[in-house]
Amino acid sequence: MSNLTIKNARLSGYEHLQTITINDGVITQISSTSGTSENEVIDAQGNLVLPPFCEPHIHLDTTQTAGEPNWNLSGTLFEGIERWAERKGMLSVEDG
Numbered sequence: 001m002s003n004l005t006i007k008n009a010r011l012s013g014y015e016h017l018q019t020i021t022i023n024d025g026v027i028t029q030i031s032s033t034s035g036t037s038e039n040e041v042i043d044a045q046g047n048l049v050l051p052p053f054c055e056p057h058i059h060l061d062t063t064q065t066a067g068e069p070n071w072n073l074s075g076t077l078f079e080g081i082e083r084w085a086e087r088k089g090m091l092s093v094e095d096g
Contacts, residue, residue, distance in 0.1 A: 003039040
């Protein structure tokens with residue numbers, strides 16, 4: 001995994017622009033100084049930097065089916081697909 005430095009980043013809760021250092025996918029430092037780096041460097045140019053959205057994909061049509069027939073205990077996509085396959089067999093014409 002590559003390492004990354006994001007400089008001139010505007011962050012919520014910080015008055016001045018910040019430098020974010022990311023090593024092996026983990027934020028290891030947030031600093032108001034922009035030193036030299038061996039990492040790949042991205043200049044945010046004063047723009048707001050936010051954490052990525054993880055798994056924003058949801059199905060609002062199935063919000064009332066949580067736990068039927070089983071819960072997705074691992075929280076993974078693969079188990080979610082398995083739970084939906086189980087649920088699909090329980091659907092009626094009225095559910096459509």
